[in-house]
Amino acid sequence: AQKVTQAQTEISVVEKEDVTLDCVYETRDTTYYLFWYKQPPSGELVFLIRRNSFDEQNEISGRYSWNFQKSTSSFNFTITASQVVDSAVYFCALSNYGQNFVFGPGTRLSVLP
Amino acid sequence: NAGVMQNPRHLVRRRGQEARLRCSPMKGHSHVYWYRQLPEEGLKFMVYLQKENIIDESGMPKERFSAEFPKEGPSILRIQQVVRGDSAAYFCASSPPGTSETQYFGPGTRLLVL
Numbered sequence: 001a002q003k004v005t006q007a008q009t010e011i012s013v014v015e016k017e018d019v020t021l022d023c024v025y026e027t028r029d030t031t032y033y034l035f036w037y038k039q040p041p042s043g044e045l046v047f048l049i050r051r052n053s054f055d056e057q058n059e060i061s062g063r064y065s066w067n068f069q070k071s072t073s074s075f076n077f078t079i080t081a082s083q084v085v086d087s088a089v090y091f092c093a094l095s096n097y098g099q100n101f102v103f104g105p106g107t108r109l110s111v112l113p
Numbered sequence: 114n115a116g117v118m119q120n121p122r123h124l125v126r127r128r129g130q131e132a133r134l135r136c137s138p139m140k141g142h143s144h145v146y147w148y149r150q151l152p153e154e155g156l157k158f159m160v161y162l163q164k165e166n167i168i169d170e171s172g173m174p175k176e177r178f179s180a181e182f183p184k185e186g187p188s189i190l191r192i193q194q195v196v197r198g199d200s201a202a203y204f205c206a207s208s209p210p211g212t213s214e215t216q217y218f219g220p221g222t223r224l225l226v227l
Contacts, residue, residue: 035215045156045204045218091155101146101206101216105155 002027004094004104012110013082021077021107023092029053034068034075035093035101045091051075082111115140117207117219118187125225132192132199134222138207145188146216147180150202162188195226 003026013019025034036048049059051068059066063080079086092104118137126132138145144163148156161169162182173180177195182188192199202223206216 033215037218043202043223044220045206047215047217050215095216101148101156101158103148103156103158 002029002094002096002102004092004102006090006092006104006107008107009105010108010110012112014112015084016081018078018080019082019109019111021079021090021092021109023075023077023104025073025075025092025094027073027094027096029096031096033095035095036066036075036077037091037093037103038088039091039106040088048077079109082109084111084113087111117142117205117217119203119205119219119222121222122220123223123225125227126195127227128196129194132195132224132226134190134192134203134205134224135187136190136205136207136219137187138205139217141209142207142217143210144208145182146206146208147188147190148204148206150204150221152201156204159190192224195224197226200224200226 005024007022011019032053034051038046038048049066056068056070065078067076087110089106089108091106093101095101117139120135124132136145146161147159149159150156158172160173160180164182165184177193179191202221204221205219208216
């Protein structure tokens with residue numbers, strides 16, 4: 001069975017602080033994809049990143065960075081110098097190649113001015 | 114290239130009525146997925162369809178819920194005889210042909226059952 005755990009239910013930080021959102025997954029598949037999505041207060045789901053299980057390189061995109069560690073089944077997401085507009089619920093998800101996604105319960109991030 | 118379209122964005126129904134939610138995938142996408150998000154919870158998979166075929170409906174409730182993706186037109190999620198517990202946000206996602214593709218989500222339909 002596949003499972004995604006996001007142990008942090010809610011996080012509050014002050015603007016300009018760095019924040020890391022944790023994601024731990026379980027799967028018996030050797031090949032899979034991991035994703036992060038952002039759900040701002042307006043409610044839509046915004047795709048942020050997809051990572052193939054074969055590619056353990058970390059990725060940086062502007063203020064966002066992702067740390068994929070297969071040895072610990074983790075795919076953590078760091079926002080550097082957070083801004084108020086980063087306030088949202090962030091979901092980590094796991095897909096076993098083209099089938100349905102399993103989403104984590106989400107982490108609500110509040111960035112205070 | 115327009116994104117995934119869902120309508121209506123908000124739907125209010127009384128208990129016992131039917132709810133029909135529509136989803137038009139992104140151009141070129143032939144895979145459609147439906148998810149339900151209860152208040153303050155994550156997304157739960159419901160059903161995965163390709164044109165005229167249900168591929169995986171393991172997340173669909175056994176009764177009152179059905180989904181289709183006809184050869185022409187949008188995908189439809191139908192909920193018959195709605196109950197208050199059906200109140201949720203229903204998201205549709207689409208992906209292009211082939212496996213291993215990212216799913217792109219629509220804006221969701223917020224269903225409220227009075």
